[in-house]
Amino acid sequence: MIHDQSPHDQSRRAFLKRSALLGLAGTATPFVSSLAAIGEAAAATASDYKALVCVFLYGGNDYANTLVPYDETSFAAYRTARPNIAYQRDALAGSVLNPAVALPGGRAYALSPAMPELRQLFDAGKMAVALNVGTLVEPTTKTQFTNRTVKLPPKLFSHNDQQSFFQASNPEGATSGWGGRIGDVFQNGNGTAALTCINTSGNAIYLSGRTAIQYAVGTGGPVALLNNSKTLYGSSSALDALRGVMTAESSYAMATEHARITKRAFDVQAQLSSALAGAPSGNFPLFPSNNNLADQLKMVARMISVSQTLGLKRQVFFVSMGGFDLHDNLVAQHPILLAKVSAAMKAFYDTSAAMGVANQVTSFTASDFGRTLQSNDGGADHGWGGMHFVVGGAVRGQRFYGKAPIVGVNTSDDVGSGRLLPSMSVDQYAATLASWFGIDSGGLRTVLPNIGNYDASTWNQGFMG
Numbered sequence: 001m002i003h004d005q006s007p008h009d010q011s012r013r014a015f016l017k018r019s020a021l022l023g024l025a026g027t028a029t030p031f032v033s034s035l036a037a038i039g040e041a042a043a044a045t046a047s048d049y050k051a052l053v054c055v056f057l058y059g060g061n062d063y064a065n066t067l068v069p070y071d072e073t074s075f076a077a078y079r080t081a082r083p084n085i086a087y088q089r090d091a092l093a094g095s096v097l098n099p100a101v102a103l104p105g106g107r108a109y110a111l112s113p114a115m116p117e118l119r120q121l122f123d124a125g126k127m128a129v130a131l132n133v134g135t136l137v138e139p140t141t142k143t144q145f146t147n148r149t150v151k152l153p154p155k156l157f158s159h160n161d162q163q164s165f166f167q168a169s170n171p172e173g174a175t176s177g178w179g180g181r182i183g184d185v186f187q188n189g190n191g192t193a194a195l196t197c198i199n200t201s202g203n204a205i206y207l208s209g210r211t212a213i214q215y216a217v218g219t220g221g222p223v224a225l226l227n228n229s230k231t232l233y234g235s236s237s238a239l240d241a242l243r244g245v246m247t248a249e250s251s252y253a254m255a256t257e258h259a260r261i262t263k264r265a266f267d268v269q270a271q272l273s274s275a276l277a278g279a280p281s282g283n284f285p286l287f288p289s290n291n292n293l294a295d296q297l298k299m300v301a302r303m304i305s306v307s308q309t310l311g312l313k314r315q316v317f318f319v320s321m322g323g324f325d326l327h328d329n330l331v332a333q334h335p336i337l338l339a340k341v342s343a344a345m346k347a348f349y350d351t352s353a354a355m356g357v358a359n360q361v362t363s364f365t366a367s368d369f370g371r372t373l374q375s376n377d378g379g380a381d382h383g384w385g386g387m388h389f390v391v392g393g394a395v396r397g398q399r400f401y402g403k404a405p406i407v408g409v410n411t412s413d414d415v416g417s418g419r420l421l422p423s424m425s426v427d428q429y430a431a432t433l434a435s436w437f438g439i440d441s442g443g444l445r446t447v448l449p450n451i452g453n454y455d456a457s458t459w460n461q462g463f464m465g
Contacts, residue, residue: 053317053363059325063370067387070108074407081409082375085330100398107404114335117346127391128463131402133429134385134422135165138453157382162368166426167206169450178430179316180209181447187212191311194268200296201320219295222269275306287347293321294344301351330379349391358393365389373418374409385420394465401463427451428461436464
């Protein structure tokens, strides 16, 4: 069964399952004020700073018009499967990716012409391509899939369920995601533990840990508590009294807990606001205007710029963009979306380089699923595996990782209509990033519950230095 649901609806449902919604003078508190996950994790030691940034493309990005098969045989099969939405081959000539290590069998790919900035990063060795990544429970062949002799992710091709499985390695209703579980390992090593997991786009299961709590910020900074008022009814004393009531202990356990969390929300907001007020601003104009994803990544860059001030050694960020559920109008809309992704991610990389932290910051794309190779009307249906990009100074770039799938419909690499059967699981993709971040093999088993189903030699897919 396929469920069409916006990321905001999905986020709201996950939020309500995760915790109660606490209101402060009509303003929702950041996720730091969640009643869940109050315990502390054992700290990992880290002497340097590193950040992971998940760029989630809600709706299921169309893999075939993002990373387009370009060698003659593959391109012919691509055009046959989607004649009404495929690129013309001559339109791709300036977008062909020239890897440092050639793909087997003369295979070649071009990026969408809407993504020149990411092609520049690939050519500069700062971007890697992960081929055919998707949700799996264990290694799966087409025969095993057809005969149902392996465990499969629940409700394949459903937005809600596959968003959850990509972000959490668990079905919808999961209470922690692998980004948050990475945060669990490092939060006690941070000077401000509440700022370990940062979400600029509301709320996502990806950043909820077993102990770490995601902290929500807007593109302009921390969520305003009490509307950032300096007075109440014109009186600063009245405002102080209100704060006192809101943070006072009580003989009732729930009221005391609420007060403690409220105080923490006020304290973290004040600490972060103060740090951001002193953030350098010279590099931030690199970000394009009229691009919400760029605005989110700009906020991430500002947060990174004050990480030392806040005593932070490890941070995990989540940014997102919607609109990729293109069953129709793909030719007109998809390039617009990809152009924003490309411009935003390039600006973020350039900013990290200008700040001298490019080798310490890695951003990567993720999505519900890929889409079918076969077109339907003016778009494509829900799929499975997809192509993803990893960007940063520590990335072993200008290379493709994973197995290039056969292009076509009902091949040995798809399960119908060109729905790719993933050859790189999300767990393997995530394990490679987590290993670079400083998670050891024992920690990987905790962070990624399905990674033990794979041979340990495949946990690291090699795209991180």
